Each structure stands twice: as structure tokens, then as C-alpha cells.
Amino acid sequence: MRIINVMAASLDGKIAGHSLESDRERRAYGFTNQADQDFVRHQLTTADAVVTGANSLRASQGAWQIQNQKGRFPTWVVLTRSGLDPALRFWGQDGVDKWIVTPDPHLSIPVAPNNRLIVTPPADNPAPFIAKQLKDAGFERVLLFGGGGVNRLFYEAGLVDELMLTLCPLMLGTPNASNLLLPPLTRPVFFRLESSNQNENLVFLHYTVHK
Numbered sequence: 001m002r003i004i005n006v007m008a009a010s011l012d013g014k015i016a017g018h019s020l021e022s023d024r025e026r027r028a029y030g031f032t033n034q035a036d037q038d039f040v041r042h043q044l045t046t047a048d049a050v051v052t053g054a055n056s057l058r059a060s061q062g063a064w065q066i067q068n069q070k071g072r073f074p075t076w077v078v079l080t081r082s083g084l085d086p087a088l089r090f091w092g093q094d095g096v097d098k099w100i101v102t103p104d105p106h107l108s109i110p111v112a113p114n115n116r117l118i119v120t121p122p123a124d125n126p127a128p129f130i131a132k133q134l135k136d137a138g139f140e141r142v143l144l145f146g147g148g149g150v151n152r153l154f155y156e157a158g159l160v161d162e163l164m165l166t167l168c169p170l171m172l173g174t175p176n177a178s179n180l181l182l183p184p185l186t187r188p189v190f191f192r193l194e195s196s197n198q199n200e201n202l203v204f205l206h207y208t209v210h211k
Contacts, residue, residue: 001135003159005144006043008032008166014177020059035199036166041066047074048139053150054080062089063096083107127157148182155189160209169201
């Protein structure tokens with residue numbers, strides 16, 4: 001199984017102006033462009049599952065419903081401590097398998113055949129447990145969509161294999177902006193550049209992680 005971190009970041013390493021900023025808002029002020037959106041859609045066609053945080057899901061209101069090359073939607077794995085609003089569009093996406101991963105055994109989610117609650121065991125970092133669940137489910141290619149706190153868990157555990165980074169031509173510099181990776185890491189993570197491509201003023205960078 002390979003875990004690929006797919007992110008778009010500003011030149012100062014921010015992924016959004018605030019924690020609930022939507023893709024539509026980012027496009028409106030030039031953070032991303034159509035080529036970046038098309039790139040993400042293509043990555044989803046190769047994916048068995050997508051791992052993301054609750055705030056990232058709240059910002060988008062739901063999953064990207066892009067069928068993969070196996071003819072089904074990737075499973076969406078959402079990490080949360082406090083749960084998700086039952087009114088979110090996400091819960092109405094019946095064709096999408098949803099894993100809600102939480103340390104809270106009492107968390108309630110809507111009852112549906114596609115909904116699964118996964119309770120993590122007590123641990124400082126639940127990422128190894130989550131990765132084992134993904135591997136045991138037979139997933140081969142997993143996209144890591146962040147945000148910064150979720151990214152940190154997987155990098156800290158040495159589980160990320162690749163980084164697909166779209167570098168966007170702006171600096172946000174705002175106090176509430178969301179980081180690509182929320183500190184701290186106990187050790188640096190090193191990358192090897194595999195390819196780079198340009199579209200307008202955006203640069204698409206593909207890295208593999210040194211392990």
C-alpha cells in the first residue's frame with residue numbers, strides 16, 4: 001500500500017486562508033486554477049481511499065464523487081474528535097463508503113450501510129492503526145488530503161510514500177491561515193524530487209519520501 005499526500009500550498013506553506021475555506025473560495029482569489037482541480041480529479045481516479053480531517057471535510061461539505069479505475073468511488077476516511085454535523089452533504093452521498101475514525105467510542109454517526117465508525121485505541125498517534133485498517137481492507141493506493149494536523153500524524157509515523165504538491169503563486173501571511181503541516185515533528189522528513197511541471201503560474205511537484 002502506498003500513501004500519497006496530495007496538497008496545494010502557497011509560497012509561505014499555507015493550504016487555506018482559514019480552517020473552513022472551501023475550494024470555491026480558494027479559486028476565487030487565485031489560490032488554485034482549473035489545471036489543479038483537474039489534477040486532483042485525476043489522482044482520485046487512481047485511488048482506493050482518501051484520508052482527510054474533519055475540518056477539511058466540513059470546508060468541502062462532502063466527498064469528491066469521482067469514480068476510480070475500478071468503477072467505484074474511493075472510500076473516504078475522516079478523522080474527527082467531535083464528529084460531523086448530520087446536515088453535511090457528505091451523509092447524503094450514498095454511493096460513497098464513509099469511515100469515521102475517532103478516539104471517542106461514544107461518537108454517534110448516521111446509521112447507513114455505507115457508514116462505518118472506527119474507534120482508535122489509546123495512542124499518541126493513531127496513524128499506524130489507521131494505516132493497518134486501510135491495508136487490511138485491501139487498499140493499494142491511498143490519498144492523504146490533510147489538513148495540517150492529519151498530515152503531521154502520517155509523516156510523524158513514517159507512513160507517507162509520496163507528496164504531490166501544487167505550489168501556488170501567492171503568500172497568505174494571515175494569522176488564521178492553515179499550515180501544510182502542523183508542528184511539531186520529532187525529526188525532519190526528506191524528499192526526492194521526481195518531476196516538476198508548470199501550468200500558468202502554478203508548479204506541480206512530485207516527490208518521493210526518503211525512508
